[in-house]
Structure formats: structure tokens, C-alpha cells
Amino acid sequence: MTTAVADPLPDTTTVTQQHGLELLRQMILIRRFEERCVELYSREKIRGFLHLYIGEEAVAVGAINALSPEDEVVATYREHGHALARGTPPGTVMAEMYGKATGCSHGHGGSMHLFDAGRRFFGGYAIVGGGLPIAVGLALADKMKDNRSITACFFGDGAVAEGEFHESLNLAALWKLPVLFLCENNLYAMGTHITRHQSQTDIALKAGGYGIPHDQVDGMDVLAVGAAVRHAAEGVRRGDGPCLLELQTYRFRAHSMYDPELYRSKEEVAHWRRRDPLMLFTARLRDAGLLSEADLAGIEHEVAVEIDRAVVFAEDAPLEPVADLLKDVYAGVP
Amino acid sequence: MKTTYREAARAALREALQGDPRVFLMGEDVGRYGGSYAVSHGLLEEFGPDRVRDTPLSESAFLGAGIGAALGGMRPIVEIMTVNFSLLALDQVVNNAATLRHMSGGQLSVPLVVRMATGGGRQLAAQHSHSLEGWYAHIPGIRVLAPATVADVRTMLGAALREPDPVFIFEHALLYPMEGEVDEHPGPADIRHAAVRRPGRDLSLISFGGSLPKIIEAADRLATDGISAEVIDLRSLRPLDIATVTASVERTHRALVVDEAWRTGSFAAEVSAQIMERCFYQLDAPVARVCSAEVPMPYAGHLEYAALPQTDGIVQTAREMCGRG
Ligand SMILES: Cc1ncc(C[n+]2csc(CCOP(=O)(O)OP(=O)(O)O)c2C)c(N)n1
Numbered sequence: 001m002t003t004a005v006a007d008p009l010p011d012t013t014t015v016t017q018q019h020g021l022e023l024l025r026q027m028i029l030i031r032r033f034e035e036r037c038v039e040l041y042s043r044e045k046i047r048g049f050l051h052l053y054i055g056e057e058a059v060a061v062g063a064i065n066a067l068s069p070e071d072e073v074v075a076t077y078r079e080h081g082h083a084l085a086r087g088t089p090p091g092t093v094m095a096e097m098y099g100k101a102t103g104c105s106h107g108h109g110g111s112m113h114l115f116d117a118g119r120r121f122f123g124g125y126a127i128v129g130g131g132l133p134i135a136v137g138l139a140l141a142d143k144m145k146d147n148r149s150i151t152a153c154f155f156g157d158g159a160v161a162e163g164e165f166h167e168s169l170n171l172a173a174l175w176k177l178p179v180l181f182l183c184e185n186n187l188y189a190m191g192t193h194i195t196r197h198q199s200q201t202d203i204a205l206k207a208g209g210y211g212i213p214h215d216q217v218d219g220m221d222v223l224a225v226g227a228a229v230r231h232a233a234e235g236v237r238r239g240d241g242p243c244l245l246e247l248q249t250y251r252f253r254a255h256s257m258y259d260p261e262l263y264r265s266k267e268e269v270a271h272w273r274r275r276d277p278l279m280l281f282t283a284r285l286r287d288a289g290l291l292s293e294a295d296l297a298g299i300e301h302e303v304a305v306e307i308d309r310a311v312v313f314a315e316d317a318p319l320e321p322v323a324d325l326l327k328d329v330y331a332g333v334p
Numbered sequence: 335m336k337t338t339y340r341e342a343a344r345a346a347l348r349e350a351l352q353g354d355p356r357v358f359l360m361g362e363d364v365g366r367y368g369g370s371y372a373v374s375h376g377l378l379e380e381f382g383p384d385r386v387r388d389t390p391l392s393e394s395a396f397l398g399a400g401i402g403a404a405l406g407g408m409r410p411i412v413e414i415m416t417v418n419f420s421l422l423a424l425d426q427v428v429n430n431a432a433t434l435r436h437m438s439g440g441q442l443s444v445p446l447v448v449r450m451a452t453g454g455g456r457q458l459a460a461q462h463s464h465s466l467e468g469w470y471a472h473i474p475g476i477r478v479l480a481p482a483t484v485a486d487v488r489t490m491l492g493a494a495l496r497e498p499d500p501v502f503i504f505e506h507a508l509l510y511p512m513e514g515e516v517d518e519h520p521g522p523a524d525i526r527h528a529a530v531r532r533p534g535r536d537l538s539l540i541s542f543g544g545s546l547p548k549i550i551e552a553a554d555r556l557a558t559d560g561i562s563a564e565v566i567d568l569r570s571l572r573p574l575d576i577a578t579v580t581a582s583v584e585r586t587h588r589a590l591v592v593d594e595a596w597r598t599g600s601f602a603a604e605v606s607a608q609i610m611e612r613c614f615y616q617l618d619a620p621v622a623r624v625c626s627a628e629v630p631m632p633y634a635g636h637l638e639y640a641a642l643p644q645t646d647g648i649v650q651t652a653r654e655m656c657g658r659g
């Protein structure tokens with residue numbers, strides 16, 4: 001028998017002012033950063049694919065703030081929010097989008113492939129499902145080395161259809177590895193609604209088939225995400241084996257920059273926008289008397305300055321010389 | 335009539351779906367979303383969800399299901415969004431699609447068509463930009479086509495569906511907006527022969543798919559320099575029509591092969607070896623290749639540009655081969 005993780009439900013209603021404001025600051029940073037990215041994309045400063053996380057910020061912020069700095073993080077191509085929440089400086093993320101040498105992946109990766117090994121952010125993977133086996137391996141290394149770290153692996157609902165999802169869950173459970181599988185269920189894989197790509201739409205339930213404890217969490221509520229991840233991480237860290245959380249959320253924008261959104265109605269988007277995680281959390285902090293108008297204005301101002309600086313940093317950053325085209329293919333001269 | 339590569343690809347799909355009730359299209363986001371490159375836009379509405387089937391992200395399962403459906407008497411067209419994702423289905427291709435006829439002693443036949451986008455040049459970095467059609471051309475038992483013109487993308491699908499064996503069609507993503515001429519009701523393409531796209535005397539420029547526009551442009555520039563380049567479009571990588579290639583090289587005595595894949599083990603290496611085997615004594619210069627740099631595709635625009643074959647490099651190599659370095 002497998003059980004739900006959060007039993008009894010952890011308290012998600014209280015938060016210290018300091019922690020609450022920090023979570024809010026990170027969510028606002030991600031939102032404003034991406035809004036600036038949209039602008040820069042239309043000015044062709046940022047190229048390639050650009051997948052926005054707008055609407056899903058509570059997931060990365062809630063989850064990553066519930067991890068320890070030694071824990072590993074594996075993410076997808078929709079990972080600006082995860083990198084920023086992990087503490088990767090906005091300037092180096094922006095420089096990466098500009099394809100500059102001072103970007104967090106030296107301009108080699110762009111928006112879909114942010115890496116920050118120093119913060120144990122093991123990157124953005126753009127082959128759907130491709131990150132899961134890597135997370136299993138990172139966890140295997142931790143277990144074999146008797147580290148207390150766990151690996152948090154983010155992936156979408158779409159990835160659940162890939163064989164790699166099932167193979168990874170089975171292997172992680174079989175070997176009792178310290179992986180926390182975090183499924184960002186935003187109801188769509190590109191234009192395909194979950195009811196059109198899953199025979200069993202209850203994703204958490206799939207973990208049960210592998211004997212993995214699982215739970216569903218409101219992914220629009222940053223405190224609920226944080227509490228669930230903290231609780232699940234405890235068990236994983238203790239050596240209980242992997243755990244899966246399904247974080248229910250919604251992407252407010254197109255799949256990538258261009259997308260005619262033929263697959264969903266304006267009403268549906270509007271419905272979810274009423275559950276905007278920034279709006280919900282702002283209201284909650286305000287109601288609890290933890291956030292004044294001046295606090296909010298202060299955060300917005302601080303974030304705006306930080307993003308302006310990031311853009312200046314990216315603009316001024318050097319390009320990698322073409323002579324270095326073959327650098328980093330091997331460790332040294334092959 | 336004038337149309338785009340994208341619209342021609344769609345017209346070919348529509349014709350195939352209209353012409354044979356056994357034909358159906360399946361792949362990720364081919365229906366409701368309208369196709370990730372908008373190739374199948376409108377086909378769901380026209381043919382319904384039974385024949386234009388959105389699949390989950392399960393490349394191995396739905397390509398394999400295409401094989402099974404073909405065995406079962408259907409004529410599936412499987413779309414893989416981008417060549418890099420086809421690697422998740424490579425087992426089904428190499429171990430099943432390509433082998434079943436032979437392994438069964440000729441009892442089974444897999445009349446499957448697989449289409450996919452390929453190639454770089456759009457700053458999509460190292461997991462969305464590669465040209466792996468040369469790998470597919472390595473596999474006996476399948477056919478590999480690379481339509482480089484609007485007319486070819488319009489007519490190769492119909493020909494592919496007439497084949498009793500699996501056919502893989504690689505559409506270079508940069509070609510989709512390209513305009514060109516095509517008959518309104520063209521017959522199926524000849525998929526057994528390469529094409530001489532432009533006659534010339536001094537050198538043969540040989541390529542396929544997304545690099546064809548580059549060698550045509552190179553031929554234009556070389557012409558202003560007094561170098562007459564013949565342009566060969568391979569069209570089919572497997573089987574390879576080497577006779578058209580060698581006939582050209584026997585006229586021009588010089589061959590330059592352009593291929594967007596990595597140079598080592600590229601399809602250009604195969605073409606080059608076959609020219610060397612057959613035309614060695616007619617050559618006035620070693621066979622040359624312009625390929626991609628041996629690096630996973632970088633995101634930064636200037637690095638990606640440097641990594642891919644470009645007209646400048648093709649022209650320069652051609653000039654050197656003709657003693658005009
Ligand atoms: C193996 C593979 N197949 C197809 C794609 C194209 N693709 C990119 S994202 C995506 C949808 C993924 O949906 P989901 O996992 O739910 O993540 P989301 O984009 O919703 O965050 C698809 C089909 C891909 N990148 N990799």
C-alpha cells in the first residue's frame with residue numbers, strides 16, 4: 001500500500017513575514033524578468049525558443065525554497081523561474097538569453113539550457129522526459145556517497161507519457177533513491193490537453209503503481225507547495241526512497257513565444273488567471289498584516305532595478321570569440 | 335502555381351488523406367494545435383480525429399504503432415516534430431521497421447511513412463538543431479528522402495506512400511517559408527534519382543535538403559567569377575543515385591559535397607568515398623567537403639553561424655579547388 005505524503009496536512013496558513021516577503025520577491029522577480037524577456041524577444045535580442053513560466057511561479061519558488069543548498073535540481077526548458085529561485089543571478093541568466101560569453105552557460109545553451117553547477121542547478125533539458133533519468137543518477141551518486149542531499153526533478157505533465165518517466169520511477173523506487181519527482185501539471189503538453197494525452201489523468205496515482213508515495217498540491221499556492229515539498233523532502237532525505245508530488249498549475253501564456261492557442265478558450269485562461277499565484281499570495285500576506293503597500297512598492301522597485309541591471313549586464317557582455325567554437329566539446333584537447 | 339514549402343507539404347498530406355482511406359496522420363500536436371510547424375493546420379477539421387491523430391509524447395510507442403498499423407494493412411504517416419526527438423524511437427526504426435521484411439523471410443511488409451523536421455539555423459541550440467538524416471541513411475531496409483524544393487515536398491509523399499517499405503522524409507525547418515512553383519495536380523515524384531538542378535562545366539556542387547539553396551547561391555557567385563558549377567540535388571539519400579553524381583563528376587572533374595551534419599562519418603563522407611572509388615582517375619582535385627563543425631549546436635547566433643556550412647565557405651572552397659584560392 002502506498003500512502004499520500006501529506007498526512008496529516010502540514011500547516012500552510014502561517015508564514016513569517018521575512019520568509020513571506022522573500023517568497024513574494026522571488027515570484028515578482030520571475031514574473032517581471034520574463035515580461036522583460038518578451039519585450040527583448042520582440043526586439044530580437046533573445047532568439048530561438050522562449051518558454052515562459054508566467055502563471056507557474058509558485059511551483060518553483062515554493063519548492064526550491066524548501067530544499068537545502070546541497071540538494072540537486074533538474075529542470076526542463078521552461079526553467080527561468082527555477083534558475084532564478086535557486087539564486088542564479090538575473091544578469092547571467094539574461095546574458096545567456098543574449099548568447100553572451102558571461103551567460104550562465106556561456107551562450108551555448110540559451111533560454112532552454114540554463115546551468116549553474118555551483119548552485120547544484122543541473123540544468124534545463126529540452127528533450128521532454130530527458131531530465132528524469134539524470135535525476136535518478138544524481139540521486140544514485142548521493143546514495144552511494146552517503147550524502148544527505150536529495151535531487152529535485154521538475155518535469156511537465158506531457159513527460160508522463162514518455163517511457164523515461166516510467167523507467168525512472170521504477171528504477172528510483174527499486175533502488176530506494178533520494179529523488180523528489182515534481183510534476184508541474186499545467187494541463188497541457190503544447191496544445192494537447194491532459195485528457196487527450198493521458199488515459200489516467202490522475203498523475204500522482206501513477207507513482208502508486210511503482211510503490212512511490214505521492215500527493216497532489218495546489219501549485220498556485222506558494223505556501224502549500226513549500227509545505228508539501230518540505231514534508232516530502234524529509235522522508236526522501238531520511239532514506240524512505242523517492243516521492244512524487246503533482247503540482248497543479250497553469251501556463252498563462254503561449255507554449256513558446258508564437259502559438260495561436262487554438263487548443264484552449266479565452267474563458268479557460270481567464271478562469272485560471274483569477275488564481276494568479278502572485279495575486280493570491282499578495283492578498284494573503286496583506287490579509288495577514290504582513291505586507292503593506294509600501295513593502296510591495298519597495299519589492300517592485302528593487303526588482304525593477306535588478307532587472308535593469310541584468311539587461312545592462314547582458315547588453316555590455318562580450319560574445320565568445322568564434323575562434324573558441326570548439327571549446328568545451330571535450331575537457332581539453334581531444 | 336506559386337506556393338510555399340509548408341503549404342506544399344500540407345497539400346501533399348491532404349491529397350494522401352483524400353486519395354486512400356487507409357492513410358492516416360499521427361504525431362504530437364498534428365491536430366488541435368495545428369502542427370508545430372503548421373504543416374498539418376486545418377487537416378483535423380477536414381478529416382476528423384480518427385485520421386489526424388494527436389498522440390501523447392511517446393515517440394517510441396507511436397512510431398512503433400505506425401509499424402504495427404502498416405503491418406495490419408493501413409498506410410500510416412507518422413510525424414515526428416523534430417529529428418532530435420526521433421532518437422527516442424530509434425529502436426523501433428532500426429530493430430523493427432528496417433528489419434521485419436528481411437527477418438521474416440519476406441513475409442512481412444512495412445509500408446510506413448515517417449516525416450520529420452531537421453536542421454539548424456534558428457538558434458535552437460544543442461537539442462533541436464541537428465541533421466541526423468545521414469544516420470538514417472546508414473540503415474538498410476528503409477528509404478531516406480530529403481525534399482529540397484517545393485515541388486519535391488509536394489510530390490515525394492505520394493511516391494513514398496506507394497512504396498512497400500518504410501520511407502523517411504526529412505524536411506529542413508528553414509525551408510518551410512520558401513516559395514516555389516508546383517503544378518496544381520502533380521503526379522508522384524520520381525524518388526529514385528538525383529537531379530541536376532543546374533548544369534556546369536568546372537565543378538560539381540553536391541548536396542541535399544536545406545543546403546541546396548546554399549549551393550545554388552554559391553553557383554551564382556562562382557559564375558560571376560567565371561567558374562561554372564553544376565548543382566546536384568541528391569533528393570534520395572538511401573538508396574543513393576550515385577550514377578547521376580559520377581556522370582556529373584566525369585564532366586566537371588571536381589566534386590564538392592556539402593552536408594549540414596558533422597563532418598566525421600557524415601553522409602558527405604559516404605558520397606565522397608563513392609566518388610573516389612568510381613571517379614579517381616577523372617578527378618582534377620581531391621573531393622572536398624563542407625560540413626558542420628564538430629560541436630553540439632551552440633545557441634549564440636554568431637557561433638551557430640560559424641558552426642554551419644555557409645555560402646561563403648562553399649564559394650571559397652570551390653575557388654581553391656579550381657586554383658583560384
Ligand atoms: C521527446 C520530445 N518530444 C517532443 C518535444 C516537443 N515538445 C516540447 S515541449 C512539449 C510539451 C511538453 O509538455 P509538458 O511536459 O507538459 O511541459 P510544459 O511545456 O507544459 O511545461 C513538446 C511536445 C520535445 N521537446 N521532446
Ligand SMILES: [Mg+2]
Binds near residue numbers: 156
Ligand atoms: Mg504541461
